[in-house]
Amino acid sequence: MPRTANHEERRASILAAFVRVAAREGLASVSLRAVAAEAGISLRLVQYYFETKAGLMQSGFMSLERESNRRWANRIAELPRPPTARLTLRALFEEALPTDEASREFHLLWVSYVILAQTDPGISGGTLIDGPNRIRQRIAAILAQGKDDGEFCPELNVEAEAAILLGLLHGFGTAVLVGQMTADAAQANLTHQIDRLSR
16 A cells, blocks of 8 residues: 555656646656656656656646646535535636636646647647546536526526636636736636526
8 A cells, every 4th residue: 555655646746847847848848857857856767657758748737637626626615515506617717717826837738738739649639628528518517507506597508608618718718827817807707607697
């Protein structure tokens, strides 16, 4: 058991070093050697856990998604019980918008992955599709619950509205990241969109 835990801790430490290097120097500049130096370990040890740069980048992306999900779950846990659909959606949006270092890193690296995947066959395009699809499905489930509970219109098209909210979330996230929109304005616009669903 301790041996397994040590392996998981070392792997997590390497992935954390990867995120720091990628956020600081850009995803295209990441190398196994740079990550090893950041983590304070040998290149050979990084290669033991991640044989190739592509493998490290793929695992790094999945690690980012898991961490974002963990932070969202923590936000949900702090809501009044049981949380309404509106509050749950707001918690999701607050986590997804780049408003602190962790969420900013996630959004910055997400955009970098999307761009790099267009020219780098080592990055799986499927991963870039699966992640947003999971978020869309999650939003749809929250909307469906809100519809059943009478928070939203009975005629609500759950799938269509989930796709719209996901698109707004991506667009507003980038707008906040580059400074074109404040986080408060983005959150207010998203809240406005949610409020429209009850009419």
